[in-house]
Amino acid sequence: MSSRELRRMAAHVDEQHRASMADMTDRLAEVHFGTDPALASGRRGFLRRAATGGAIAFGATLVPVSRIGAAFAQEAPTPISAAPEVSDDVTLAVFATSVELAAVAAYEAAGASADLDAGAKSTAQLFGGHHSEHAAALTQLLTDNGYAEEVTANAALLAVFAPRIQGAADQAALAQVLYDLEDGAASTYLFAMGAFESAAIAGAAATILPVEAQHAVAWSLLIEPDLTAWAGNITTYVPPVQTVDAALTPAQFPVA
Numbered sequence: 001m002s003s004r005e006l007r008r009m010a011a012h013v014d015e016q017h018r019a020s021m022a023d024m025t026d027r028l029a030e031v032h033f034g035t036d037p038a039l040a041s042g043r044r045g046f047l048r049r050a051a052t053g054g055a056i057a058f059g060a061t062l063v064p065v066s067r068i069g070a071a072f073a074q075e076a077p078t079p080i081s082a083a084p085e086v087s088d089d090v091t092l093a094v095f096a097t098s099v100e101l102a103a104v105a106a107y108e109a110a111g112a113s114a115d116l117d118a119g120a121k122s123t124a125q126l127f128g129g130h131h132s133e134h135a136a137a138l139t140q141l142l143t144d145n146g147y148a149e150e151v152t153a154n155a156a157l158l159a160v161f162a163p164r165i166q167g168a169a170d171q172a173a174l175a176q177v178l179y180d181l182e183d184g185a186a187s188t189y190l191f192a193m194g195a196f197e198s199a200a201i202a203g204a205a206a207t208i209l210p211v212e213a214q215h216a217v218a219w220s221l222l223i224e225p226d227l228t229a230w231a232g233n234i235t236t237y238v239p240p241v242q243t244v245d246a247a248l249t250p251a252q253f254p255v256a
Helices: 003-022 024-028 037-041 043-050 070-075 089-111 118-144 155-167 171-195 199-223 227-232
Strands: none
Touching (some): 089 118, 089 171, 118 171
């Protein structure tokens, strides 16, 4: 995939991000668990819009998040198979905010790497900005629920990803790290949607989830830039069903 094509895909993600964030407040007033239309746009819809030359075609739109990559699984705690209980919505929202802030820090480190070309650096800056805005939206929800403490980047999560970013051998390896981060973050929002009791906070998760899933798609096409080879491995990057197996949890990555 060329730098120009990556920028084009990133622009599609940014368009959805801007649209969803702009009317989040209004949409949260009407959200119901499992019916938010943001979920319908997932990775497959994104690929139909972004793929060039008509080389890839897909069937029904699904909500896509794959299991976290093997390289991450080797360094992180064992993924969960079912969502654990959490104490309350605020606790989980604080955790989600810490994950978003960790993603911002990870993207800053990745963007400074000499391994990324100009298009990838631009994309990293754009996606890092999305995570910053997601953190701000979650922080506002926390404030609305009476939470006044400052949330910081999840140190435990950064302890896993920072060495991988620093040790990435080339652009494809660094894209794999960012893919794993986005894949885990998106899966976390599926887990969160099943745990939140507040429709407003669950709606925020539903709005953020597909954007972060689409981030993962963009990086997957740098991991495997040949579209024919990528399509042959489609179930890795766009699996037929979504699970919470890859979800990052407060038990795995406690907030300091």
